[in-house]
Amino acid sequence: MLMAFMLMAGLTACEKVVLDEEETTPQQTQNTNNTSGKTEQDKGKYNVVLRVSNFNLVPITRDMVDLTTYCTRLNFVVYKDGEKVKGKSQLKEDGNFGEVKFLLDPDNTYKLMVLAHSSIGGNPTVSDPENIQFTNQLGYSDTFCYYGDLEVKSEETIHEVTLTRVSSQLCFTITDEIPAEVTHMIFNYTGGSGVLNAVTGYGGNVNSKQEKNVRIQGSSVPLPLRIYTFLREDEGSLDVKAEAIDSNKNVVMSRTFTDIPMKRNTVTVYEGSFFSHEQGFSIKGETEWSDTIRLTF
Numbered sequence: 001m002l003m004a005f006m007l008m009a010g011l012t013a014c015e016k017v018v019l020d021e022e023e024t025t026p027q028q029t030q031n032t033n034n035t036s037g038k039t040e041q042d043k044g045k046y047n048v049v050l051r052v053s054n055f056n057l058v059p060i061t062r063d064m065v066d067l068t069t070y071c072t073r074l075n076f077v078v079y080k081d082g083e084k085v086k087g088k089s090q091l092k093e094d095g096n097f098g099e100v101k102f103l104l105d106p107d108n109t110y111k112l113m114v115l116a117h118s119s120i121g122g123n124p125t126v127s128d129p130e131n132i133q134f135t136n137q138l139g140y141s142d143t144f145c146y147y148g149d150l151e152v153k154s155e156e157t158i159h160e161v162t163l164t165r166v167s168s169q170l171c172f173t174i175t176d177e178i179p180a181e182v183t184h185m186i187f188n189y190t191g192g193s194g195v196l197n198a199v200t201g202y203g204g205n206v207n208s209k210q211e212k213n214v215r216i217q218g219s220s221v222p223l224p225l226r227i228y229t230f231l232r233e234d235e236g237s238l239d240v241k242a243e244a245i246d247s248n249k250n251v252v253m254s255r256t257f258t259d260i261p262m263k264r265n266t267v268t269v270y271e272g273s274f275f276s277h278e279q280g281f282s283i284k285g286e287t288e289w290s291d292t293i294r295l296t297f
Contacts, residue, residue: 046101048152050076052114053160055144068092070142071116076100077126078150079111084127106154113198114161116144124196131204132196136211140194140228143167147198165265166201167228168192170238173271174223182252183217184245185225191238192229192262202264203230222271231264238262242274257281 055070067074074097078086088100104110113129118141125133129147134140144163151157172187188211193203212227229238238260244253253275262268272281 046103048102049158052098067098072118075115077113104152110150112150114146129198134194169267171269172225174274176273176276181246182244183247185214186243187212189240203232234264
């Protein structure tokens with residue numbers, strides 16, 4: 001009996017830890033006659049509604065956007081005194097993507113972090129807002145973030161959240177003919193960070209070694225290959241080792257590029273002849289980012 005009691009207590013404790021660590025947002029059936037969105041089932045169970053209303057893009061090209069244009073995952077995290085107290089994550093396939101509900105102690109001020117990204121391997125570590133950790137296994141992507149105060153009252157309150165891009169992108173573009181035997185491009189790069197400090201909106205103070213593996217077999221040129229990082233300052237640079245790989249994982253071509261200039265919230269388009277070396281690489285730009293840089297290699 002004692003063993004059974006201890007087992008039941010352990011299962012209960014483990015279940016609570018899992019729920020506290022991350023809550024998923026279940027799909028809900030909408031009542032078209034209920035304009036508040038509240039059903040009888042969830043009435044009284046929450047007092048905070050968080051809704052992603054926009055992305056802060058420069059230039060801003062539209063008032064309303066489809067969230068899945070910019071991200072496939074959302075993380076909503078509430079902190080108190082630096083500790084995570086609530087968290088929910090969403091996939092683009094989930095119902096009410098972009099909106100979650102919490103029940104929090106009223107008459108309190110919390111810190112809210114909302115993260116939008118498209119990591120293919122899952123969600124980053126979000127227990128510390130100053131140390132949001134992505135990894136090579138998760139994958140790096142275009143990332144948007146909000147961090148700020150959350151005033152909670154006893155009555156239900158809707159909070160509209162605008163997310164700001166915090167990532168920098170290197171668009172490595174191959175313009176010459178790709179050998180038939182090449183199946184993948186592997187990028188190993190340093191100079192940025194795979195860790196985001198959501199409080200400052202900059203990369204964490206770590207020397208990350210980031211990696212990106214892209215299947216390119218059957219692709220046509222020009223071929224843009226996009227890699228992402230978080231810069232620790234407004235300006236920085238990347239050192240990139242780019243390898244073309246065949247189906248047997250043999251290196252067909254390897255080249256190293258140093259001091260590629262990068263800016264925060266900026267796409268750097270670095271294009272040129274990778275295999276033939278007949279021309280240099282140049283930096284160009286792209287819309288909907290705060291700035292663009294164009295280079296040639």
